[in-house]
Amino acid sequence: MYGHVEKLAREMQKGAASIEGVEVKLWQVAETLPAEILAKMGAPPKGNAPIIAPDDLVEADGFAFGFPTRFGMMPAQFKAFFDATGAIWKNQQLAGKPAGIFYSTGSQGGGQETTALTAITQLVHHGMIFVPIGYTFGVDMFDMEDIKGGSPYGAGTFAGDGSKQPTEVELEQAYYQGQYIATITKKLKGSSA
Structure with a gap:
């Protein structure tokens, strides 16, 4: 709601684009809440990213899906998008394509890892290959001095009431994940050519 996922996405986009031969497109899913409700929520x-349609997925070689959490799961807007991919699922048009996940939660107990775990079901039913970052990001994943989002499942941040912005380490992790998923995608694409 506060733009935290978009900030991570823009860093991922930069990271992925830093890999030679990789073209990156940034999309967003359609909003499902009425404008008056959004206004009341502040x-x-x-x-300004374009709204993605299910058929746009077919053209991509790999994905990094990012979303805020809602009670430890992806929000209804993203679920509605995936629910609209039935024809693509039926034909398994996304099977074998790599996909990563990243997220923002309102608090430390907001469900970053459960959000990833529940989102993986969408990837599995489509036959996509889940590409977590594991602990490849390095020493910053072990730092216990600072509050930071992210996990072996993917980059993350904490939004709170919107006043806390993604930290430098969280943005670096998003950049790294962009590079990582782009490298894996490029390798898989190259091996199938």
Whole structure:
């Protein structure tokens, strides 16, 4: 709601684009809440990324799906998008494509890892290959001095009431994950050519 996922996505986009031969597109899913409800919530305007349609997925070689959490799961807007991919699922048009996940939660107990675990079911039913970052990001994943989001499942941040912005380490992790998923995607694409 506060633009935290978009900030991570923009860093991932930079990271992925830093890999030679990789083209990166940034999309957002359609909003499902009425404008008057969003206004009452104090939601800021949406970013300028185009709205993705299910068929747009077919053209991509790999994915990094990012979303805020809602009670330890992806929000209804993202679930509605995946629910609209039935024809693609039926034909298994996403099978074998790599996909990573990243997220933002309102608090430390907001469900970053459960969000990833529940989102993986969408990937599995499509036959996609889940590409977690594991602990490949390095020593910052072991730092216990600072509050930071992210896990072996993917980059993450904490939004709180919107005043806490993604930290430098969280943005670096997102950049790294962009590089990582792009490298894996490129390797898989190259081996199938």
